[in-house]
Amino acid sequence: GVLERSREQLLRQTCEAVVLGVLHPRTAISLVLQVLSDAGSLLSCCLNAACMALLDAGLPLSALFCGVTCALQPDGTILLDPTARQEQEARAILTFAIASSERKVLMATTKGSCSVEEMQQCLAAAQRAADTIFQFYRDSVRRRYSK
Amino acid sequence: MAAERGTAAEALVGQVVLPGDLLLLPAHYDEDAEGERLRLSAGAAPQGRLLCGPGLRRSGAGLLVTKCGLLRHRPGGGGAYWVDSQQKRYVPVKGDHVIGIVTAKAGDVFRLDVGGSEPASLSYLAFEGATKRNRPNVQVGDLIYGQFVVANKDMEPEMVCIDSSGKSSGMGIIGQDGFLFKVSLGLIRKLLAPKCEIIQELSQLYPFELVLGMNGRIWVKAKTVQQTLIIVNILEACEYMTAEQRKQALAKLSGN
Numbered sequence: 001g002v003l004e005r006s007r008e009q010l011l012r013q014t015c016e017a018v019v020l021g022v023l024h025p026r027t028a029i030s031l032v033l034q035v036l037s038d039a040g041s042l043l044s045c046c047l048n049a050a051c052m053a054l055l056d057a058g059l060p061l062s063a064l065f066c067g068v069t070c071a072l073q074p075d076g077t078i079l080l081d082p083t084a085r086q087e088q089e090a091r092a093i094l095t096f097a098i099a100s101s102e103r104k105v106l107m108a109t110t111k112g113s114c115s116v117e118e119m120q121q122c123l124a125a126a127q128r129a130a131d132t133i134f135q136f137y138r139d140s141v142r143r144r145y146s147k
Numbered sequence: 148m149a150a151e152r153g154t155a156a157e158a159l160v161g162q163v164v165l166p167g168d169l170l171l172l173p174a175h176y177d178e179d180a181e182g183e184r185l186r187l188s189a190g191a192a193p194q195g196r197l198l199c200g201p202g203l204r205r206s207g208a209g210l211l212v213t214k215c216g217l218l219r220h221r222p223g224g225g226g227a228y229w230v231d232s233q234q235k236r237y238v239p240v241k242g243d244h245v246i247g248i249v250t251a252k253a254g255d256v257f258r259l260d261v262g263g264s265e266p267a268s269l270s271y272l273a274f275e276g277a278t279k280r281n282r283p284n285v286q287v288g289d290l291i292y293g294q295f296v297v298a299n300k301d302m303e304p305e306m307v308c309i310d311s312s313g314k315s316s317g318m319g320i321i322g323q324d325g326f327l328f329k330v331s332l333g334l335i336r337k338l339l340a341p342k343c344e345i346i347q348e349l350s351q352l353y354p355f356e357l358v359l360g361m362n363g364r365i366w367v368k369a370k371t372v373q374q375t376l377i378i379v380n381i382l383e384a385c386e387y388m389t390a391e392q393r394k395q396a397l398a399k400l401s402g403n
Contacts (some may be wrong), residue, residue, distance in 0.1 A: 010312075020168075020213060023300060024238075024264070024300060025301065051234075055165075055215050056234075057235075057236060058214055058233070058235075058236065060166075060202075061167070064167050099167070100166075112381060125358075137165065141163050141215045142163045145216065145233075
């Protein structure tokens with residue numbers, strides 16, 4: 001459907017920004033993501049899974065990326081990684097794809113309405129949360145190469 | 148900017164590095180060090196150019212990591228850094244010896260599937276002792292062991308079955324029977340290391356013929372089908388078994 005297509009486009013743009021395509025001209029890289037269970041924050045989960053898959057396949061990347069979802073509740077508090085229930089009750093859901101090089105933003109998508117200051121606050125919170133995810137990537141890779 | 152983000156390359160040798168990490172090289176390689184060309188430093192700076200191997204790209208004054216894996220360093224001759232990564236997908240590299248499967252004969256050229264993104268081409272004259280009158284007997288579906296003479300990202304890879312002096316040195320059509328299977332590239336590199344224990348232990352079990360292709364393909368042939376399959380299973384499992392588990396498995400088999 002249209003929702004899946006838009007998610008595909010967002011994922012594709014994020015991956016194209018980090019994959020070093022110059023090393024593989026005239027080659028198609030296809031990434032297949034299968035949703036086993038959806039408990040909220042699906043797009044950022046897909047982003048994280050996509051990054052780990054690209055890492056595992058050995059494709060040359062210029063940086064790592066991760067996805068963080070923020071939910072803006074009606075009273076103004078920011079919630080990171082909301083569940084499906086929290087997503088429904090929120091005033092706005094913002095998803096950011098953040099790169100590991102200087103925490104730059106690769107992709108931002110919003111559902112709902114929020115002010116510019118609130119978006120800046122959500123972005124700052126997401127950039128801080130990205131550190132935890134990158135540390136998880138590092139620990140996973142360390143475990144894999146320790147065998 | 149780069150200085151606060153990068154870490155010294157020597158500090159990370161033998162550790163896991165991830166894409167996006169910036170490695171800083173020691174100062175002796177920096178050529179524009181404030182106008183001083185000759186520096187008398189206490190440590191002997193290795194002469195020669197630094198080699199930037201697979202998984203690394205030059206960026207500014209340092210090296211950018213592009214694949215995840217363990218950082219390795221070889222100090223001889225100017226030094227070389229590379230990332231030891233595990234992957235299953237093969238990318239053709241000039242000089243690699245690989246096993247290819249013949250998929251088509253197009254005039255004077257055979258098309259081989261080597262596991263990369265494009266089929267490789269092999270001319271019929273690239274065999275030892277081949278002339279226009281004396282063509283090699285290659286059919287579709289045959290296995291060929293050869294090396295790449297052209298392999299870069301811009302051109303279709305080309306293979307030959309002779310080395311630079313015109314001798315075949317073990318390359319050519321792989322004989323009848325035997326079993327071809329695919330493993331990860333890391334296991335092949337481990338098996339090709341000098342004095343590999345796995346091969347030595349297996350050779351004490353049964354006599355067998357083995358061809359290892361750098362594209363992850365292994366061809367095995369032993370006296371009977373059962374022995375061949377046993378060797379295939381052990382080689383596939385070697386990826387995940389520790390040395391003790393492997394010795395136990397081989398002891399059980401040789402006891403039978």
